[in-house]
Amino acid sequence: MELPKPDPLRLAKKAEVARALMAQFPADAVLHREDDLIAYECDGLAAYRQSPMAVVLPRTTGEVSAAMKILHELRIPVVPWGAGTGLSGGALPLADGVTIALSRMNKILEIDYDNRCAVVQPGVTNLRITEAVQQEGYYYAPDPSSQIACSIGGNVAENSGGVHCLKYGVTTNNLLGLEVVLADGTVMRLGGKNMDDQAYDLMGVLTGSEGLLAIITEVTVRLLRKPETARAILAVFNSVEESGQGVADVIAAGMIPAGMEIMDKLAIEAVEEYAKSGYPVGAEAILLIEHDGPEVEVNHLLHQTEQVLRKAGATDIRVSQSEEERLSLWAGRKAAFPAMGRISPDYYCMDGTIPRSALAEVLGKIRELSEKYGLRVANVFHAGDGNLHPLLLYDGNVPGELEKAERMGAEILKLCVDVGGVLTGEHGVGVEKRDLMTYQFGEQDLDAMQRVKCSFDAEALLNPGKVFPVLRRCAELGQMHIHGGKLPFPDLERF
Ligand SMILES: Cc1cc2nc3c(=O)[nH]c(=O)nc-3n(C[C@H](O)[C@H](O)[C@H](O)COP(=O)(O)OP(=O)(O)OC[C@H]3O[C@@H](n4cnc5c(N)ncnc54)[C@H](O)[C@@H]3O)c2cc1C
Numbered sequence: 001m002e003l004p005k006p007d008p009l010r011l012a013k014k015a016e017v018a019r020a021l022m023a024q025f026p027a028d029a030v031l032h033r034e035d036d037l038i039a040y041e042c043d044g045l046a047a048y049r050q051s052p053m054a055v056v057l058p059r060t061t062g063e064v065s066a067a068m069k070i071l072h073e074l075r076i077p078v079v080p081w082g083a084g085t086g087l088s089g090g091a092l093p094l095a096d097g098v099t100i101a102l103s104r105m106n107k108i109l110e111i112d113y114d115n116r117c118a119v120v121q122p123g124v125t126n127l128r129i130t131e132a133v134q135q136e137g138y139y140y141a142p143d144p145s146s147q148i149a150c151s152i153g154g155n156v157a158e159n160s161g162g163v164h165c166l167k168y169g170v171t172t173n174n175l176l177g178l179e180v181v182l183a184d185g186t187v188m189r190l191g192g193k194n195m196d197d198q199a200y201d202l203m204g205v206l207t208g209s210e211g212l213l214a215i216i217t218e219v220t221v222r223l224l225r226k227p228e229t230a231r232a233i234l235a236v237f238n239s240v241e242e243s244g245q246g247v248a249d250v251i252a253a254g255m256i257p258a259g260m261e262i263m264d265k266l267a268i269e270a271v272e273e274y275a276k277s278g279y280p281v282g283a284e285a286i287l288l289i290e291h292d293g294p295e296v297e298v299n300h301l302l303h304q305t306e307q308v309l310r311k312a313g314a315t316d317i318r319v320s321q322s323e324e325e326r327l328s329l330w331a332g333r334k335a336a337f338p339a340m341g342r343i344s345p346d347y348y349c350m351d352g353t354i355p356r357s358a359l360a361e362v363l364g365k366i367r368e369l370s371e372k373y374g375l376r377v378a379n380v381f382h383a384g385d386g387n388l389h390p391l392l393l394y395d396g397n398v399p400g401e402l403e404k405a406e407r408m409g410a411e412i413l414k415l416c417v418d419v420g421g422v423l424t425g426e427h428g429v430g431v432e433k434r435d436l437m438t439y440q441f442g443e444q445d446l447d448a449m450q451r452v453k454c455s456f457d458a459e460a461l462l463n464p465g466k467v468f469p470v471l472r473r474c475a476e477l478g479q480m481h482i483h484g485g486k487l488p489f490p491d492l493e494r495f
Pocket of ligand 1: 043044079080081082085086087089090091102122143144145146149150151152153154155156158159160162211212214215216217426427
């Protein structure tokens with residue numbers, strides 16, 4: 001195979017950028033040799049890869065600010081990187097850009113039980129926050145399945161959710177304060193330990209901004225008291241549609257469980273082989289529900305839920321009898337994505353969100369699409385939130401299969417929009433759903449979002465090429481010009 005010839009102009013620019021950064025940072029904080037950059041070539045959307053010009057590994061907000069000032073002066077695009085577990089290509093590097101990786105900013109700065117909050121650097125993993133406070137009976141509620149690895153900065157940038165977000169909200173509902181560095185290196189603080197801000201909700205704007213508005217350098221999260229009791233129910237159904245009806249009926253009965261998750265037959269098989277959670281292999285669908293709170297209340301809710309689920313068609317119901325059993329039931333669900341490796345060389349994870357009432361219709365159509373494209377689909381989803389995660393199974397070594405999976409994925413996301421839903425529930429737009437944005441949003445909606453982008457980053461140096469389907473300059477708001485409609489991935493390699 002002939003290797004692509006290095007572009008001399010890029011090499012010269014790369015050398016200039018590396019020199020400028022190394023003049024300011026210790027040698028081990030700037031990676032620029034091709035071998036050292038391999039680990040940063042892709043995030044969880046591994047079908048797309050790109051080597052950046054360099055990676056900077058700051059340890060403090062001051063260092064992030066210094067790096068941003070240098071890169072702003074040189075007009076070099078910047079891609080923020082948390083832990084690289086994102087599934088939409090948001091942290092995918094740019095060939096002419098520098099990646100700023102926040103993994104060394106991994107200190108828990110303060111735990112304040114009086115104000116029920118923790119102040120942490122962005123590279124702290126989601127799970128470490130709970131681990132640091134659980135001995136005192138507290139926890140951090142949003143729990144993405146990737147929580148052992150993903151960073152809190154990445155969670156803020158993606159507004160991540162998890163299996164317990166039905167009752168406790170997603171990241172944005174559990175944040176109190178942020179410190180961020182803007183594209184020109186300015187440091188800005190928003191919120192704090194207080195419960196509410198008096199001015200515009202800029203923290204809300206930055207949450208879910210996918211690294212396009214600022215680099216998050218400190219996060220103040222809300223801590224919750226661990227509930228007195230938590231118990232999980234596993235209900236078995238003869239069809240996914242019936243399990244969806246079970247979800248609708250539980251909500252209609254006035255209950256908001258801590259979590260409600262559905263898995264279909266293929267997902268159950270893969271997970272059980274991998275995690276051994278005691279799931280009923282062969283069942284068409286299972287619904288996992290958790291209730292938490294005071295013991296008396298939980299017992300009452302469990303009883304009520306059992307009755308509702310039996311009416312909805314549950315053929316078998318198991319209630320966790322110990323904390324170990326409850327955790328084991330959830331461990332299976334949380335291992336659903338990695339478990340796909342047991343049954344398929346590759347999978348493509350979708351993330352559309354639909355109104356709960358459309359669940360049966362959409363699942364039926366996904367089945368039809370699976371037949372049309374000849375690709376198996378395992379369904380795992382946050383059923384209470386209507387957030388679907390169909391996992392399209394394919395083999396990247398078979399020519400054309402990835403493209404087939406992408407075409408099928410696009411049809412599924414359009415279907416979600418058609419029934420009144422949205423393109424993404426929690427994984428973000430990134431590069432993956434960028435070109436579908438016009439399907440959900442009109443030009444005026446996208447212009448309004450672009451104006452927000454421009455007010456933070458007028459020169460489009462922060463994570464360009466992500467989220468927006470067409471690149472625009474911000475020179476004159478209201479008279480925005482298209483950069484020839486060209487997106488900055490001319491030499492993107494796809495595997
Ligand atoms: C097995 C698996 C299971 C998953 N389960 C869930 C789930 O249940 N729920 C869920 O919501 N997601 C889930 N994800 C997706 C992913 O883990 C989340 O999106 C997570 O928040 C990404 O965090 P990260 O630190 O890895 O960010 P990265 O992947 O490094 O970056 C994600 C985006 O955030 C930006 N970014 C990262 N750090 C910063 C920062 N400090 N400042 C500004 N921008 C930044 C990046 O530029 C990029 O656009 C899963 C992923 C995997 C692989």
